[in-house]
Amino acid sequence: ISDCETCLALSPNNMKAHYYLAQAQLSLRDFDAALANALAAHKLCAANNDKSLAAVTSIVLRCKKERWADREKKRLREERELEDRMAELLRKERDEMLAAVAPEDEAEKKAIEEEADQRLNALRSVFEAAREQNQKKREVPEWAIDDISFNVMVDPVITKTGKSYERASIMEHLRRHPSDPLTREPLTPADLRPNLALRQACEEFLDKNGWAADW
Numbered sequence: 063i064s065d066c067e068t069c070l071a072l073s074p075n076n077m078k079a080h081y082y083l084a085q086a087q088l089s090l091r092d093f094d095a096a097l098a099n100a101l102a103a104h105k106l107c108a109a110n111n112d113k114s115l116a117a118v119t120s121i122v123l124r125c126k127k128e129r130w131a132d133r134e135k136k137r138l139r140e141e142r143e144l145e146d147r148m149a150e151l152l153r154k155e156r157d158e159m160l161a162a163v164a165p166e167d168e169a170e171k172k173a174i175e176e177e178a179d180q181r182l183n184a185l186r187s188v189f190e191a192a193r194e195q196n197q198k199k200r201e202v203p204e205w206a207i208d209d210i211s212f213n214v215m216v217d218p219v220i221t222k223t224g225k226s227y228e229r230a231s232i233m234e235h236l237r238r239h240p241s242d243p244l245t246r247e248p249l250t251p252a253d254l255r256p257n258l259a260l261r262q263a264c265e266e267f268l269d270k271n272g273w274a275a276d277w
Contacts, residue, residue, distance in 0.1 A: 063087065077106040077114070084121055093129035100125045101212075108210070108235065108243065115243055119209045126212060138193070145189045152181055202274050206264050210235060210243065214274050215264050219254040223247075226257045 066083035069076055080103035087096035100122040107118045156178035163170045208215045210231035217229040221242055227235075233251060235243055242249045268274060 063090075075106055077103050077110070077112065077118075080106065081114070081118055081121065084125060088121075088125055088128065091128075091132065093125060093132055097122070097125040097129060109238065113246065122212055123204070123207065123209075141189065141193070145185065148185055149182055152178060152185065202271075203267070205260070206267055206274075214268060215260065216268070218257040218260045218264065220257040220260075221249060222253050226260055229254070 063083060063086045066079045066086065069079040070083070073079070080099045084096045084100035084103060087093075087099065100118070104115070104118045104122050106112070107115045112118075156174060159174045159178075160171055163174065202214060206214045208218070208228035208231050209225075211228055213228065215226070215228045218226040219229045219232060220226045221232070223242060223245055225242075225244060227243070232243070232254065236249060236251060240250055241247060
């Protein structure tokens with residue numbers, strides 16, 4: 063890491079230094095810093111039409127995925143802690159109600175315990191259902207992600223090689239470099255075709271997973 067940082071201090075636009083620094087930071091689970099350097103490497107790579115674009119794109123996606131997984135792990139842990147705290151409050155309320163009942167009133171005690179059990183089971187069911195739903199929602203399929211902007215595509219177009227990109231992203235790229243981002247072969251806007259099947263799939267995904275618009 064120190065070598066990469068020294069290199070960047072002398073040459074801030076050194077793509078390889080950003081790339082290797084991102085890999086090192088990722089191994090240390092410094093996800094935000096790793097993603098920042100991976101994106102910097104990608105920007106430099108795209109600007110120079112570098113042949114390493116595919117490898118740099120891969121590390122950007124890896125940074126995003128691992129950062130998302132780390133945040134998900136924390137979110138689920140906090141959710142379980144909240145569930146446990148709420149369950150503890152219900153048990154405390156049950157114990158207080160039982161303490162207020164006459165010792166000989168077994169019927170009332172049984173009713174309180176049964177109601178408490180029902181409320182605890184309902185609480186667990188609500189959290190479990192939420193977990194199942196959230197786990198389904200919190201993953202963005204790779205086919206929906208634009209390799210230039212790293213966002214979910216809304217208007218994908220396909221190149222001559224069969225690779226799809228978000229229209230705005232590839233058009234911006236072609237304004238700078240009239241070539242395919244991966245193969246570096248000549249490419250013009252006239253060579254692009256709408257990928258209607260992918261567009262429909264992305265629309266359906268976003269309809270069911272609105273949170274992914276800010277992914």
